[in-house]
Amino acid sequence: MKYVRQFEIILAISFVGEILHAVVPLPVPASIYGILLMLLCLHSGLFRTDQIREVSTFLIETMPMMFIAPAVGLVDSWDVLRPIFPAFLAALVVSTAAVFGVSGSVTQWLVRRDRKEEK
Numbered sequence: 776m777k778y779v780r781q782f783e784i785i786l787a788i789s790f791v792g793e794i795l796h797a798v799v800p801l802p803v804p805a806s807i808y809g810i811l812l813m814l815l816c817l818h819s820g821l822f823r824t825d826q827i828r829e830v831s832t833f834l835i836e837t838m839p840m841m842f843i844a845p846a847v848g849l850v851d852s853w854d855v856l857r858p859i860f861p862a863f864l865a866a867l868v869v870s871t872a873a874v875f876g877v878s879g880s881v882t883q884w885l886v887r888r889d890r891k892e893e894k
Contacts (some may be wrong), residue, residue, distance in 0.1 A: 777829070778829060778830055780826075781826065781827045781828075781829060781830035781831070782830050784826060784827055785813075785820060785831065785834070786818065788809050788812050788813045789806075789809045789865060791808075791809070791812055792805045792806065792807075792808035792810075792811075792812055793805045793808075793809075794807025795812075810889040815853060871879055872886075
């Protein structure tokens with residue numbers, strides 16, 4: 776029953792994200808709204824991490840399987856992708872480097888902030 780409750784919390788937040796995506800006229804994916812809502816709920820104390828830990832860990836561990844179908848779709852669409860492949864590859868490299876850079880910078884900032892709070 777504990778896992779069902781955890782999954783309900785995650786689904787509820789995702790559903791509210793979908794509603795926000797439909798209502799708010801911004802080009803922001805529903806998943807981003809859901810992530811931000813979850814962050815706000817956790818930060819405000821509405822939910823604690825132990826209330827969603829097991830199910831969220833399971834979902835993160837199974838996430839790589841979710842990329843198999845899109846990867847096969849890219850291979851299947853090679854005829855369409857071939858003419859724009861250099862631009863596609865450049866966008867892939869630049870966006871991956873940007874995500875690495877921003878994620879690393881934010882992580883370092885959070886670690887430094889936590890170390891300052893501990894002292």
